[in-house]
Amino acid sequence: MQKRIARWLGAATLAASALGAQAQDIKMYVFSSGALTIGKGILQNLAPTDDKIITDPSYWGGAFNALKPVNTPDIAIDAQLAKIGVKPDDVKYVVPSHLHLDHGGNVAKFPNSTIVVQKSEIQNAFWPEPSTGGPYILGDVLPLRAAGSNYPNAVKMIQLNGDLDLFGDGTIIIKRWVAHTPGSQMMTVKLKNSGLTILTGDNVYFRENVEKSLPPNIVLAYDPAGFFKAYEWIRHMMATEKADFFTAHDPDAFKAMKKPPAYYD
Numbered sequence: 001m002q003k004r005i006a007r008w009l010g011a012a013t014l015a016a017s018a019l020g021a022q023a024q025d026i027k028m029y030v031f032s033s034g035a036l037t038i039g040k041g042i043l044q045n046l047a048p049t050d051d052k053i054i055t056d057p058s059y060w061g062g063a064f065n066a067l068k069p070v071n072t073p074d075i076a077i078d079a080q081l082a083k084i085g086v087k088p089d090d091v092k093y094v095v096p097s098h099l100h101l102d103h104g105g106n107v108a109k110f111p112n113s114t115i116v117v118q119k120s121e122i123q124n125a126f127w128p129e130p131s132t133g134g135p136y137i138l139g140d141v142l143p144l145r146a147a148g149s150n151y152p153n154a155v156k157m158i159q160l161n162g163d164l165d166l167f168g169d170g171t172i173i174i175k176r177w178v179a180h181t182p183g184s185q186m187m188t189v190k191l192k193n194s195g196l197t198i199l200t201g202d203n204v205y206f207r208e209n210v211e212k213s214l215p216p217n218i219v220l221a222y223d224p225a226g227f228f229k230a231y232e233w234i235r236h237m238m239a240t241e242k243a244d245f246f247t248a249h250d251p252d253a254f255k256a257m258k259k260p261p262a263y264y265d
């Protein structure tokens, strides 16, 4: 059965949680920058978006036909941000969960933001470990590189080898979490009314993965044990901190989320 898999946790969504807000008044918006049309079995094994495929589906190569992404003009990151009156240049930090085509594909659309990534993810996007190269598109990440210079960064970047308390006040914490990819990161957002919210990226596909410790499709697991450690940590945070978590590819969960102009605070 084909199911539409919503994707919201790419450059766009995480960026939205880091619009330079003060700790006390963080607002978290959920955007969809496209959805994949794939069977659930593929995730409990793949997931998309990248604005370039709106005008040129061949940019994704064979992945376009395999993943059948929605590529209507309204999924463009700028069109999504415009819903809340924000332009890409207004975004201070962009925190991609990882750099696969459907999550990091739009990083080049934020040339004036600071990109926050794990160093191992940048390295894997440019020169992947065997069998992990498929979902990275070199054209997505090349704009980050200053060719012909001793200094590699073409844009402002924070390259991490671990966690980062982004504003130094505990409101947004980026966590290095090797599982789906070598440099996957998750994020906790401390919201005044909604409580602690964990953004999982592709380290969790569906709620039931966490609840029942279900493995993902092995093809999508760089470090299978990392997934189970993530599930365990999320369950711990739910039990002790009343945390909740948001995934990126669960269509039912996405349906239930508040959409702009509504937000979580």
Ligand SMILES: [Zn+2]
Pocket: 047, 098, 100, 103, 135, 180, 202
């Ligand atoms: Zn991925």
